[in-house]
Amino acid sequence: MSRHSYLALDLGAESGRAILGTLENGRLALREVHRFPNGPLARDGRLHWDAPALFDEIRRGIARAASAAGDPIACLAVDTWGVDFGLIDEAGELVALPFAYRDLRNVGAMAGFLNGFPRDRVYDITGIQFLPFNSIFQLHALAEHDPVLLDRAADLLFMPDLFTYLLTGTRLNEATIS
Numbered sequence: 001m002s003r004h005s006y007l008a009l010d011l012g013a014e015s016g017r018a019i020l021g022t023l024e025n026g027r028l029a030l031r032e033v034h035r036f037p038n039g040p041l042a043r044d045g046r047l048h049w050d051a052p053a054l055f056d057e058i059r060r061g062i063a064r065a066a067s068a069a070g071d072p073i074a075c076l077a078v079d080t081w082g083v084d085f086g087l088i089d090e091a092g093e094l095v096a097l098p099f100a101y102r103d104l105r106n107v108g109a110m111a112g113f114l115n116g117f118p119r120d121r122v123y124d125i126t127g128i129q130f131l132p133f134n135s136i137f138q139l140h141a142l143a144e145h146d147p148v149l150l151d152r153a154a155d156l157l158f159m160p161d162l163f164t165y166l167l168t169g170t171r172l173n174e175a176t177i178s
Helices: 051-069 109-116 119-126 135-145 147-152 159-168
Strands: 003-011 015-024 027-037 041-043 046-048 073-079 085-088 155-158
Touching: 003 051, 003 159, 015 051, 027 051, 051 073, 051 159, 073 159, 085 147, 085 159, 109 119, 109 135, 135 147, 155 159
Parallel strands: 003 073
Antiparallel strands: 003 015, 015 027, 041 046, 085 155
């Protein structure tokens, strides 16, 4: 009998969950082993993701999955909303709490960016639809409103990769989120 366990950590804009998948004799069974609330954290008039609290919940989910699995978990994956990111300094620490895509600093950032960069060229490079909270426009807003954060940053990690980094110590952006 062949049995393998896998863990999916899914963070949404309102909640997060840990889903344990068990593959046994060609059949996949899924079970939610942990669910927790999530939402932007208001601080100094800005909206952020509380990355340390979310990381604590991720660790709780891993512990519960390990207990429920009964055998070693073969692999784990983290999925989150796709436009937000954390900035990491040279020492490997978060420069600041990651901004949430709903933060008002993003209002007007797309128009401001596109004033200096042709829209068709942006599309040729990115291939994605134009939304005011896209990462490129968030970076533009950050450069305008909080340039010191960019100056302190050595790396930018998209949210799933930020949590993977916190778990593994490996700084990289996985291709499909990039």
